[in-house]
Structures are given as structure tokens and as C-alpha cells.
Amino acid sequence: PPSSLPSPTVAPDRVTVHFINRDGETLTTTAKEGESLLEVVVNQNLSIDGFGACEGTLACSTCHLIFEENVFQKLDAITDEEMDMLDLAYGLTDTSRLGCQVCVKKAMDGLTVQVPMEVADLRKGLEVGKQSK
Amino acid sequence: MIFSCWWLGYPFLSMVCTHVPEGNIHPSVSSISKLLSTAALAPQICIVGSGPAGFYTAQHLLKHHQLAQVDIYEKLPVPFGLVRFGVAPDHPEVKNVINTFTQTARSDRCSFYGNVTIGKDVMVEELEQAYHAVVLSYGAEDNRILGIPGENLSGVYSARAFVGWYNGLPENRDLKPDLSSETAVVLGQGNVALDVARILLSPLDTLRKTDITEGSLAAIACSRVKRVWLVGRRGPLQVAFTIKELREMINLPGTRPLLDSADFTGLGDAIKDVPRPRKRLTELMVKSALETPGEREAGRWASATKEWGLKFRRSPLEVLPAADGKQARGVRLAVTRLEGSGESARAVPTREMEELECGLVLSSIGYQSLPLDPSVPFDPKLGIIPNSLGRVQGVPGLYCSGWVKRGPTGVIITTMSDSFDTAQSVLEDLQSGVLNLSDTKEGFKSLRSVLHSRVTPGVHPVTFSDWEKIDAAEVARGKLAGKPREKIVDLQEMLQLIGH
Ligand SMILES: Cc1cc2nc3c(=O)[nH]c(=O)nc-3n(C[C@H](O)[C@H](O)[C@H](O)COP(=O)(O)OP(=O)(O)OC[C@H]3O[C@@H](n4cnc5c(N)ncnc54)[C@H](O)[C@@H]3O)c2cc1C
Ligand SMILES: NC(=O)c1ccc[n+]([C@@H]2O[C@H](COP(=O)([O-])OP(=O)(O)OC[C@H]3O[C@@H](n4cnc5c(N)ncnc54)[C@H](OP(=O)(O)O)[C@@H]3O)[C@@H](O)[C@H]2O)c1
Ligand code: FES
Numbered sequence: 287p288p289s290s291l292p293s294p295t296v297a298p299d300r301v302t303v304h305f306i307n308r309d310g311e312t313l314t315t316t317a318k319e320g321e322s323l324l325e326v327v328v329n330q331n332l333s334i335d336g337f338g339a340c341e342g343t344l345a346c347s348t349c350h351l352i353f354e355e356n357v358f359q360k361l362d363a364i365t366d367e368e369m370d371m372l373d374l375a376y377g378l379t380d381t382s383r384l385g386c387q388v389c390v391k392k393a394m395d396g397l398t399v400q401v402p403m404e405v406a407d408l409r410k411g412l413e414v415g416k417q418s419k
Numbered sequence: 420m421i422f423s424c425w426w427l428g429y430p431f432l433s434m435v436c437t438h439v440p441e442g443n444i445h446p447s448v449s450s451i452s453k454l455l456s457t458a459a460l461a462p463q464i465c466i467v468g469s470g471p472a473g474f475y476t477a478q479h480l481l482k483h484h485q486l487a488q489v490d491i492y493e494k495l496p497v498p499f500g501l502v503r504f505g506v507a508p509d510h511p512e513v514k515n516v517i518n519t520f521t522q523t524a525r526s527d528r529c530s531f532y533g534n535v536t537i538g539k540d541v542m543v544e545e546l547e548q549a550y551h552a553v554v555l556s557y558g559a560e561d562n563r564i565l566g567i568p569g570e571n572l573s574g575v576y577s578a579r580a581f582v583g584w585y586n587g588l589p590e591n592r593d594l595k596p597d598l599s600s601e602t603a604v605v606l607g608q609g610n611v612a613l614d615v616a617r618i619l620l621s622p623l624d625t626l627r628k629t630d631i632t633e634g635s636l637a638a639i640a641c642s643r644v645k646r647v648w649l650v651g652r653r654g655p656l657q658v659a660f661t662i663k664e665l666r667e668m669i670n671l672p673g674t675r676p677l678l679d680s681a682d683f684t685g686l687g688d689a690i691k692d693v694p695r696p697r698k699r700l701t702e703l704m705v706k707s708a709l710e711t712p713g714e715r716e717a718g719r720w721a722s723a724t725k726e727w728g729l730k731f732r733r734s735p736l737e738v739l740p741a742a743d744g745k746q747a748r749g750v751r752l753a754v755t756r757l758e759g760s761g762e763s764a765r766a767v768p769t770r771e772m773e774e775l776e777c778g779l780v781l782s783s784i785g786y787q788s789l790p791l792d793p794s795v796p797f798d799p800k801l802g803i804i805p806n807s808l809g810r811v812q813g814v815p816g817l818y819c820s821g822w823v824k825r826g827p828t829g830v831i832i833t834t835m836s837d838s839f840d841t842a843q844s845v846l847e848d849l850q851s852g853v854l855n856l857s858d859t860k861e862g863f864k865s866l867r868s869v870l871h872s873r874v875t876p877g878v879h880p881v882t883f884s885d886w887e888k889i890d891a892a893e894v895a896r897g898k899l900a901g902k903p904r905e906k907i908v909d910l911q912e913m914l915q916l917i918g919h
Contacts, residue, residue, distance in 0.1 A: 335478075335479065335482070335839060336475065336478075336832075336835050336836075336839065339515070339516045339519060339831060339832070339835065340512050340513060340515045340516060341512075341515040341518065343512035343515060344512070345510065345512035345513045345515070346513070346516070346830075346831060346832055347832055348832050348835065366666070367663070367666075369699065370661075370662045370663040370666060370699075371663060373661070373662055373695060373696035373699060373700075374661060374663075374696070374830060374832065375832070376832070376836065378695065378696075
């Protein structure tokens with residue numbers, strides 16, 4: 287399950303990544319160098335609804351993530367194929383990428399990415415059943 | 420790669436965590452069974468249709484409500500709607516979403532009942548009696564028609580039927596499209612139009628490795644179609660297809676694009692300020708039409724034996740009959756001019772006309788939803804169930820998602836997002852008490868007898884594990900032919916296979 291605590295002690299070959307989920311909650315996790323951000327979400331069981339529908343095959347754009355400008359500049363070049371799929375993503379920005387195409391690097395430690403808001407209707411996630419806590 | 424159940428958010432665990440006193444990290448068996456005995460307060464929700472809308476609505480409800488029981492009813496014995504019967508066979512990546520849907524269906528709190536047609540075997544009012552909430556996600560089962568003379572000549576098909584045919588939709592198995600002429604015209608410039616054009620022109624060796632049906636592969640192997648025109652009533656700035664699909668077409672082995680440079684000259688200014696997707700799409704067309712191709716591309720185009728092209732500002736007036744009065748020999752088109760600009764420009768026919776010779780016409784001007792049963796409001800003009808945020812207007816407890824909610828456009832991510840919205844509306848209504856959980860609803864249990872009395876004698880609902888048997892049989896048959904699956908196209912054969 288995701289932890290939303292600030293980065294704990296991190297093994298040397300691991301990189302800390304923060305995902306800001308649609309409801310504003312920050313999901314913090316650690317990733318192995320070389321993993322794609324989609325693999326990070328899947329391997330760490332991060333609860334991001336509908337993320338990665340096509341399982342990383344550049345056919346759905348559900349893995350859309352928004353980067354911070356300075357990090358975005360340093361990412362590997364984007365291919366036409368990724369741009370094509372990104373063009374169908376919701377809430378496209380100038381610093382958008384597809385999470386299945388971006389691999390984690392050591393230099394990205396502390397990276398924060400934003401899961402874009404759904405355009406149609408953004409209401410705060412209701413967790414019925416969990417609320418009786 | 421099959422993903423684990425990560426998005427389901429450990430329904431059982433969170434259910435336990437919710438109700439055990441804090442600090443009790445090892446819930447005892449008794450606390451779990453006590454919990455289960457409160458099942459009376461579990462909302463019983465049913466979903467009509469098992470396409471992306473049905474499954475994404477179910478996924479969201481199951482994940483965000485730890486007690487909800489969700490039953491999915493499907494008219495066909497097999498699930499997944501257009502992911503199985505619409506998405507092109509040469510796009511297997513898109514179908515990976517089936518893995519996610521399968522995880523949802525395997526949840527303890529989700530049941531699949533295939534082979535049950537709502538509106539015929541069971542009425543919506545009966546569902547409303549049995550469930551706290553009913554979500555209609557039955558998609559768009561028909562297609563728009565042009566309403567022009569000659570539309571019923573032989574050689575004219577709806578793209579929907581043609582797609583159903585190559586994808587093994589039982590109702591279209593006997594379509595037998597006439598592929599004996601060299602030129603085909605596709606009316607419409609959406610992604611479905613590109614799908615059918617690509618299937619008509621793809622190298623056989625590509626198709627052979629897909630899950631296209633055996634019967635359609637054999638027919639396409641004998642096809643004489645060499646040229647496909649995609650005809651749009653508006654201009655290049657208004658095409659409805661998307662860039663990935665266009666690029667795929669431009670790169671299709673063995674084919675060359677036929678683009679009239681006059682259509683694309685001077686478009687640069689018009690796209691300066693349009694959003695990026697439209698801009699990049701237009702730039703790709705302009706580049707292919709106006710720039711000298713690179714060496715490799717030029718070589719490919721020169722040796723191509725097949726071709727496809729875009730025709731703009733042509734609105735269909737008539738399908739022309741051959742001398743026998745039965746067969747199509749071409750289409751008559753009105754040359755149009757555009758009123759207004761950008762996405763909202765309108766095509767207005769001029770007096771000028773043009774004929775295009777062809778023996779095959781595929782009408783690809785959009786799908787269409789149908790009303791389900793008299794108790795459900797339907798807007799015939801918009802072709803949708805009138806709703807706000809998925810709540811069906813005037814009928815508390817009734818919801819809708821997917822194409823029947825929004826109209827027949829949008830890709831899977833669009834359908835996903837609107838289905839999450841609808842599920843959210845259901846969750847809100849559960850929380851606010853609009854949906855009254857103290858009314859005991861028995862869900863499928865109370866429908867069983869209705870089904871027995873209604874459904875064609877001897878036919879029973881198909882469960883998800885039944886489907887998994889059909890699935891395994893299809894995959895096994897496919898293996899023998901070197902393809903991912905060989906779809907069973909006969910309903911009786913499907914049912915026999917699972918002993919119904
Ligand atoms: C030809 C084609 C190709 C496409 N390719 C792609 C693609 O490559 N990528 C992409 O992202 N999107 C694609 N799309 C779009 C995508 O398929 C849709 O966004 C999506 O399927 C809509 O989902 P839905 O659940 O509303 O409808 P559907 O998928 O149509 O599901 C509706 C379900 O309801 C069932 N049903 C109907 N009537 C009843 C009844 N009375 N009782 C019970 N069940 C009933 C149907 O049998 C069906 O299973 C394509 C669409 C088409 C038409
Ligand atoms: N690979 C994929 O991702 C994929 C594949 C298939 C389908 N899909 C999606 O599924 C949805 C449905 O696709 P679609 O192609 O059926 O619909 P669509 O995208 O709405 O395209 C319909 C086309 O038909 C034209 N048209 C409509 N009425 C007409 C008329 N009376 N005369 C002449 N032309 C007419 C439209 O032109 P106007 O614009 O002038 O109305 C448009 O070009 C789309 O959202 C599509 O993206 C996606
Ligand atoms: S997971 Fe589908 S495009 Fe990245």
C-alpha cells in the first residue's frame with residue numbers, strides 16, 4: 287500500500303519519487319533506477335485510478351504525468367509516437383509526458399510528478415466505507 | 420504482462436481495516452464474520468453492458484465502496500463490448516485493458532451475467548426492484564445512416580457491420596462483403612474510417628498474425644480492393660481521426676497516400692493558434708502531401724501496389740446503381756464550401772457535383788445508441804440518455820455511463836473518465852441517502868426466477884468463469900493457426916462449449 291510519509295531511509299540504488307494524486311494527496315515511494323514511472327506505480331501498488339490501461343504499450347495515455355519544468359528539460363527526448371498518444375491525454379501541458387516512457391534515473395531523486403486532474407468533473411474522492419474510521 | 424490487483428486497493432483488507440477497532444492489527448475470524456453478516460447494508464448495484472463503461476464504472480464502485488456488490492449484465496455470452504468487437508485486430512495493445520477488466524470481474528464482490536438482454540429478458544423496472552442502483556452502460560449498438568438514395572444497394576455496408584464482421588460479432592458473421600472491385604469509398608473521416616481502410620489494405624501477413632476471424636481473413640485474401648478513398652464533407656482542418664492512426668496509415672507497408680497538394684497549401688496560417696493535437700495532425704498531413712519524401716519512403720511509395728487517399732469538401736448525395744439496378748457502381752458527391760472556420764465550420768453543398776466510381780461503399784459516419792425500454796428516458800435527437808453527471812434525468816436510482824451517456828465518440832480514456840464520474844455520482848447518492856440502503860434488495864437472487872421464466876428455454880446466464888472457458892478455447896484454437904486467438908463467431912457454439 288502507498289505511504290504518504292516523507293522519504294524514509296532510502297537504499298543507495300533507490301530513488302525517491304512523489305506522485306501528487308488527483309485528489310491532491312501525495313504518494314511517496316522509492317523506485318529502482320531504470321524502472322519506468324508506470325512500473326513504479328504498478329510495482330509499488332500506488333493507488334492511482336485507471337493508470338496504465340494499455341500496460342505501457344503507448345496505446346492509451348492513461349499514464350499521463352505532469353513534470354516540473356526544470357526536471358522536464360532534463361528528460362530524454364520525446365518520440366513522435368509518444369507525442370501522438372500524449373495528444374489524446376486530458377489536461378495536456380507543456381511539461382506533460384507519458385509515465386510508461388519515462389525511466390527513473392539517479393539524478394531524479396526527490397522528483398515530484400502530478401497526476402493530471404480529470405477535466406470532465408473533479409469532485410473530491412469519496413471513500414465510502416472507509417469513512418466510518 | 421499481467422498486472423496484479425493493485426488498483427482494486429485490497430478490497431477485503433480495507434474492508435477489515437475499516438471496521439476493526441484501532442490497534443487491532445490481526446482481525447479475528449469472528450470480527451470478519453460479524454462484518455459479513457451486516458451484508459444487508461451492502462449496496463446492490465447493477466450495470467447493464469460489459470464494455471469499458473460498464474467495467475470502469477464497476478471498478479470505481481468496488482474500489483471506493485468497500486461493501487458494494489456489483490452485478491454486470493451483458494447481452495452477449497462474452498464480455499468487453501467494443502474492446503473485443505470494435506478495436507481493430509491489428510491493435511492488440513489497446514486490448515491489454517482486458518486484463519484490468521478481468522481483475523475487476525474476478526473480485527468477490529463482482530458478478531458477470533452474460534447472455535441476458537436487458538429490455539427483453541429482463542426489464543429495467545425489474546432491475547430497479549432488485550437493486551439499489553442501476554447503471555446503464557449499453558453503448559451504441561446501431562449506426563447513423565446517410566438517408567440518401569442507393570444506400571441499400573448491394574456493395575454498400577455500414578462500417579459498423581464491416582467492423583463487426585472482421586471482429587467476429589455474431590450478428591455480422593454472414594455479412595460476406597463484396598470485395599471484388601478495385602476501388603472502395605469510405606464515407607466519413609473518423610478513426611473507424613481509418614480502421615476499415617487499414618484492414619482493407621494491410622498486407623495479409625500482418626493480418627494473419629492478429630485475432631481477425633478466419634472467415635474474414637479468407638475473404639480479404641481474395642479481395643481485389645487496391646484503392647480506398649476516405650471522403651469527408653468538410654476540410655483537412657476538420658478531420659475526426661487522430662494522429663497516431665494517420666501516421667500508421669502513412670507508414671502502412673505496400674501502400675502510398677494520395678493527397679492533393681491543393682488541399683494542403685496555405686494551411687500553415689490557419690493552424691498557428693490551434694491546440695497542439697490539431698496542429699500536429701495537420702502538420703503531418705501537410706508534410707506528407709507537400710514535402711518530397713525521404714529516400715526510403717519514396718522507394719516504398721514507388722513500389723506500392725495499393726493506395727489510399729483523402730477527399731475533402733464532398734458530401735454524399737447518392738449511391739449510384741449499376742446497369743442491373745442492384746449493385747453499387749459509384750457515389751455522387753456534392754462539392755461543399757465551408758461556412759465558418761475551425762472545428763465548428765459547417766459544410767454547405769454547392770451546385771457542383773462529382774462522381775466517384777467504386778464497387779464497395781462503407782458508410783462510416785458514426786455509431787448510434789438506441790432506447791433500451793420504455794421506462795428509460797431517451798433523447799432521440801442527441802441519441803443519448805438525458806443525464807446530469809450520469810444521473811438519469813427524472814429517475815432517481817438510475818444512472819448511465821459511456822457512449823450511451825455522452826454519445827458515440829471518444830476513446831477508452833474518455834470512456835474511463837466519464838465512467839468514474841458516474842460511479843462518483845452513485846457514491847455520493849449512497850452517502851447522502853438518496854439511495855436508501857434500508858430497503859432490502861436481493862440483487863441477482865431475486866432475478867433468478869424472473870430469468871427462468873423469461874429467457875429462451877434452456878438458455879442460462881453465462882458467468883465469468885464460463886467466459887474464461889470460452890476464452891481458453893479461443894486461445895487454444897488461435898495457437899494452432901499461429902494467432903493470439905480464433906474467435907468463436909457462433910452464439911450456439913459458445914453456449915455449447917460451456918454446456919448450456
Ligand atoms: C470500430 C471501433 C474501434 C475503436 N478502437 C479504439 C481504439 O483503438 N482505442 C480506443 O481507445 N478506443 C477505441 N474505440 C472507442 C471505444 O471502443 C469506446 O470508447 C468504448 O468502447 C465505449 O464503451 P461503452 O462501454 O460505452 O460501449 P461498448 O464498448 O459498446 O459496450 C456496451 C456493451 O453493452 C452491451 N449491451 C448492449 N445492449 C445491451 C442490453 N440490452 N442488455 C445488456 N447488454 C447490452 C453490448 O453488447 C456491449 O458489450 C473504438 C470504437 C470503435 C467503434
Ligand atoms: N484507434 C482509435 O483510437 C480508434 C479507432 C476507432 C474509433 N475510435 C473512436 O471511436 C469514436 C467513433 O469513431 P467514428 O469514426 O465512428 O466517429 P467520428 O470520429 O465521430 O467520425 C465520424 C465521421 O463521419 C463524418 N460524418 C458524420 N455525419 C456525416 C454525414 N451526414 N455526411 C458525411 N459525413 C458525415 C464526420 O464528419 P463531420 O466532422 O463533418 O461531422 C466524421 O468525419 C471516435 O471518438 C474515435 O476516435 C478510436
Ligand atoms: S500505459 Fe498506456 S500509454 Fe502509457
